[in-house]
Amino acid sequence: MIPDTTASWTPAERAAFARRRQSRNLAIGLVLGALVVLFFGISMVKMGPGIARNQARAAAAADAGKPMAPAQP
Amino acid sequence: MRQSTASPPVTAFAEWRDYFALLKPRVMTLVVFTAFCAMIAAPGTLHPFIAFTGILCIAVAAGASGALNQWYEADIDALMKRTAKRPLPAGKMAAGEALAFGIALSVGSVAIMGVALNWVAAFWLAVSVLFYVLVYTVWLKRRTPQNIVIGGAAGAFPVICGWAAVTGDTPLLAWILFGIIFLWTPPHFWALALFMEADYSKAGVPMLPVTHGLRHTRIQILLYSLLLVPVTIAPAVLGLTGWAYGGTAVTLGIIFIALAIKVWRNTATLAADMAPEKQLFKFSLLYLACLFGALVADRLLLP
Structure with a gap:
């Protein structure tokens, strides 16, 4: 919440406010970065084995000169 | 709001x-x-x-x-x-x-x-x-x-979440662990509430020492401690854990009840004289940590 009384602030209050805002923005940035890493990691663990299996099947089909069979559920 | x-x-x-x-x-x-x-x-x-x-x-x-x-x-x-x-x-x-x-x-x-x-x-x-x-x-x-x-029940749910995260279900041992934290919470917090009674009284929160007095709270601490210890031993008795956990639960349980008896026998009304209550509060933290530590050790170290 940004108060509507900013005009009455002293330079020291402005500096303190800017410092707080900067530290909070930095924290939000770090949290967002951590969420990116988290979602990437979850995706890799959950889908990685399936992707690797499909790639191996595609490579095997290419070697045999046949079109790739549809993936089994 | x-x-x-x-x-x-x-x-x-x-x-x-x-x-x-x-x-x-x-x-x-x-x-x-x-x-x-x-x-x-x-x-x-x-x-x-x-x-x-x-x-x-x-x-x-x-x-x-x-x-x-x-x-x-x-x-x-x-x-x-x-x-x-x-x-x-x-x-x-x-x-x-x-x-x-x-x-x-x-x-x-x-x-x-x-x-x-x-x-x-x-x-x-x-x-x-x-x-x-x-x-x-x-x-x-x-x-x-x-x-x-x-509040103890609220604090005990994470154990159920942790167990269900691995197995996708909540068997008897998970609910016994829930019961341990559920029954551990009252003696732990009432011991704290006894020497912080003035603070709760000021805020108007109906904590047991404020509403029912110090004597009644000390009796309740002992009763919950007597209920807690058998529940902590139950996993070993039912064969759900090994002797490492069972031995730890029995040893720590005896100390917990001994400290609860000291609290029960104390008649102090001033926080400064409530050494048994402070002792039980501190030990209760160590107690839970050691009990769950023993559970992990039992699972990891023993076949």
């Missing part, structure tokens, strides 16, 4: 530290520890990154419950010395920000738990947040001196 009107303009823009304080990090430590132990004790394996995600979700959900609790209780927090410096009563944050923060973290942690682990664990995680916020904080805390007993 509670709105801090006395806050000076500079402090109206909360810092990250204020948001962190809303999560009650010290309470979170216990929750993370017990949930982590339950995850290790549960049969089955998880990918380490997924296990980390599960622990993170449980920790964040516990923190979110703490934030929503502080949002609702800002008025009484302002009256107690122990809680007056929290971000809301200290005027460092607007009430609406704390509410939004708590809701966002609750929904986010439950959703990620469901997607990354399983929806049984997510269900119990949602139940733990709703129970702590609605049943404990909003409904019962200000209405009954048994509030701590209800």
Whole structure:
């Protein structure tokens, strides 16, 4: 919440406010970065084995000169 | 909704530290520890990154419950010395920000738990947040001196979440672990409440020492301790754990009851004379840590 009384602030209050805002923005940035890493990691663990299996099947089909069979559920 | 009107303009823009304080990090430590132990004790394996995600979700959900609790209780927090410096009563944050923060973290942690682990664990995680916020904080805390007993159930749910995260179900041993934390909470917090009685009295929270007196509270501490110890031994008796856990539970249980008897026999009315209560409070923390540590050791070290 940004108060509507900013005009009455002293330079020291402005500096303190800017410092707080900067530290909070930095924290939000770090949290967002951590969420990116988290979602990437979850995706890799959950889908990685399936992707690797499909790639191996595609490579095997290419070697045999046949079109790739549809993936089994 | 509670709105801090006395806050000076500079402090109206909360810092990250204020948001962190809303999560009650010290309470979170216990929750993370017990949930982590339950995850290790549960049969089955998880990918380490997924296990980390599960622990993170449980920790964040516990923190979110703490934030929503502080949002609702800002008025009484302002009256107690122990809680007056929290971000809301200290005027460092607007009430609406704390509410939004708590809701966002609750929904986010439950959703990620469901997607990354399983929806049984997510269900119990949602139940733990709703129970702590609605049943404990909003409904019962200000209405009954048994509030701590209800709060104990809220604090025990993370064990169920941790177990369900691994197995996708909640068998008997998981519910016994739930029962251990549930029954451990009253003697732990009432021991604290005895030597902090003046603080709770000032805030008008109906804690047992305030409503029923010190004698009655000491009797209740002993009764709950006598109920707690058999439940801690039950997993070993039922063959759900090994002798390492069973031996630890019996040894620690004897000490716990001995300390509870010392509290029961104490007649002090001044906090300064309540050495047995302080001793029981400190030991109860060590007790729970050792008990769950023994459970993990039992699972990891013994065949």
